[in-house]
Amino acid sequence: MKKILITQEEVAKRCEELGKELTAVYKNKQPLVVGVLKGAIPFMADIVRYMDTYIELDFMDVSSYGDATVSSGEVKIVKDLDTNVKGRDMLIVEDIIDSGRTLKYLVDLFKYRQANSVAIVTLLDKPKGRVVGIEADYIGFDVPNEFVVGYGLDFAERYRNLPYVGVLKSSIYETKV
Numbered sequence: 001m002k003k004i005l006i007t008q009e010e011v012a013k014r015c016e017e018l019g020k021e022l023t024a025v026y027k028n029k030q031p032l033v034v035g036v037l038k039g040a041i042p043f044m045a046d047i048v049r050y051m052d053t054y055i056e057l058d059f060m061d062v063s064s065y066g067d068a069t070v071s072s073g074e075v076k077i078v079k080d081l082d083t084n085v086k087g088r089d090m091l092i093v094e095d096i097i098d099s100g101r102t103l104k105y106l107v108d109l110f111k112y113r114q115a116n117s118v119a120i121v122t123l124l125d126k127p128k129g130r131v132v133g134i135e136a137d138y139i140g141f142d143v144p145n146e147f148v149v150g151y152g153l154d155f156a157e158r159y160r161n162l163p164y165v166g167v168l169k170s171s172i173y174e175t176k177v
């Protein structure tokens with residue numbers, strides 16, 4: 001690791017704050033909380049435990065990065081929701097908004113499917129990476145314009161299990177073995 005950007009303690013504290021804030025927002029709404037596989041899993045698991053209201057969970061797997069550090073620009077559905085979203089209040093949970101393509105695609109899709117409302121909570125926001133216009137409603141932390149890993153975020157499927165968010169040494173990005 002070249003540097004740690006957000007420590008395990010900082011992530012834990014922010015998850016508690018966001019979960020409590022979302023409890024108040026979704027009181028009496030029974031939102032469909034949608035985790036975007038695979039990166040959102042640790043963050044989703046941590047915030048929903050602080051959402052003290054009725055919620056439902058579902059998952060969507062979309063992919064645009066593969067093993068690269070730069071988005072291919074094309075979003076592909078790998079696994080769709082099991083739930084009919086018509087009339088539902090939806091909360092999309094993401095690990096990061098970078099180019100914005102993944103979330104733009106999902107928000108447009110859920111609106112097309114006639115969700116009642118679509119909000120976004122993301123652990124990380126990388127505003128300098130943005131290519132399409134989309135913003136999250138709830139943000140854990142801003143990160144600089146570098147490829148980050150940990151707490152769900154991978155480089156070539158590795159490092160998702162790190163309990164903190166950091167930047168790898170450049171030699172690792174250059175030669176993956």
Ligand SMILES: O=P(O)(O)OC[C@H]1O[C@H](OP(=O)(O)OP(=O)(O)O)[C@H](O)[C@@H]1O
Nearest residue numbers: 037038039063064065098099100101102
């Ligand atoms: O704003 P964007 O440029 O679209 O990037 C953000 C998306 O890219 C990553 O997913 P990835 O496709 O790597 O899938 P993963 O979660 O399985 O790693 C990340 O988890 C977000 O879903």
Ligand code: HPA
Nearest residue numbers: 098146147148149153154
């Ligand atoms: O900085 C990043 N790290 C890991 N995965 C990502 N997907 C988009 N941006 C990133």
Ligand SMILES: [Mg+2]
Nearest residue numbers: 039065153154
């Ligand atoms: Mg990835």
